[in-house]
Amino acid sequence: MTLELRCRCGKVRGTVDVRRAYARATCYCGDCQAYARHLGTSGVMDAHGGTDIVAMNPDAVTFTAGEEHISGLCLQEGGPLRWYAGCCRTPLGNTPRDGKVAYVGIVSTCLPDKVAVDAACGPPGRIVLNAGSALDDVRSTPLAMATGGLRIAAGILMAKLRGQVPSLFFDAGGQPHRTAHPLGPQERASARLESA
Numbered sequence: 180m181t182l183e184l185r186c187r188c189g190k191v192r193g194t195v196d197v198r199r200a201y202a203r204a205t206c207y208c209g210d211c212q213a214y215a216r217h218l219g220t221s222g223v224m225d226a227h228g229g230t231d232i233v234a235m236n237p238d239a240v241t242f243t244a245g246e247e248h249i250s251g252l253c254l255q256e257g258g259p260l261r262w263y264a265g266c267c268r269t270p271l272g273n274t275p276r277d278g279k280v281a282y283v284g285i286v287s288t289c290l291p292d293k294v295a296v297d298a299a300c301g302p303p304g305r306i307v308l309n310a311g312s313a314l315d316d317v318r319s320t321p322l323a324m325a326t327g328g329l330r331i332a333a334g335i336l337m338a339k340l341r342g343q344v345p346s347l348f349f350d351a352g353g354q355p356h357r358t359a360h361p362l363g364p365q366e367r368a369s370a371r372l373e374s375a
């Protein structure tokens with residue numbers, strides 16, 4: 180099942196094969212919150228400070244237009260790389276720094292067909308990551324969290340066993356196709372990012 184991927188303004192377009200999704204999770208970590216504040220795009224964070232992410236194999240994602248608008252940034256030294264559509268500051272996905280790990284957390288803001296996402300990946304909020312940094316109390320059952328974590332880990336491991344090197348944002352050597360810029364001091368302050 181293939182869903183449309185699209186930035187808010189429509190310049191960056193692509194598809195996502197949700198059969199290759201590992202799990203859908205809501206992340207409440209301070210880094211994701213700072214990222215949403217930095218981009219300033221409405222609707223990325225929920226009322227509790229959570230970002231809805233569909234974790235998947237990067238090979239499930241294909242860009243069909245506007246790849247030249249994709250930019251990268253990095254909030255913390257050593258932290259994940261965050262890719263977004265520079266044309267309209269729509270977040271696209273987060274990846275580890277190591278391009279050989281088959282993981283991308285696609286931010287659901289760039290998946291316009293919410294009904295299809297719910298049908299394919301289940302409703303948002305079942306699996307919660309970093310609930311301790313939520314803006315208020317959020318709930319997730321330990322079973323849901325463990326299941327989500329296991330599905331993500333299993334997906335990454337299976338790709339590694341197949342010898343697959345993800346190519347969406349990285350070259351065969353594991354280097355990013357684009358520079359992921361670190362935030363400057365001013366940007367860090369306005370995103371209310373704590374120092375590492």
Ligand SMILES: [Zn+2]
Nearest residue numbers: 186188266267
């Ligand atoms: Zn755009």
Ligand SMILES: [Zn+2]
Nearest residue numbers: 206207208211
């Ligand atoms: Zn996060």
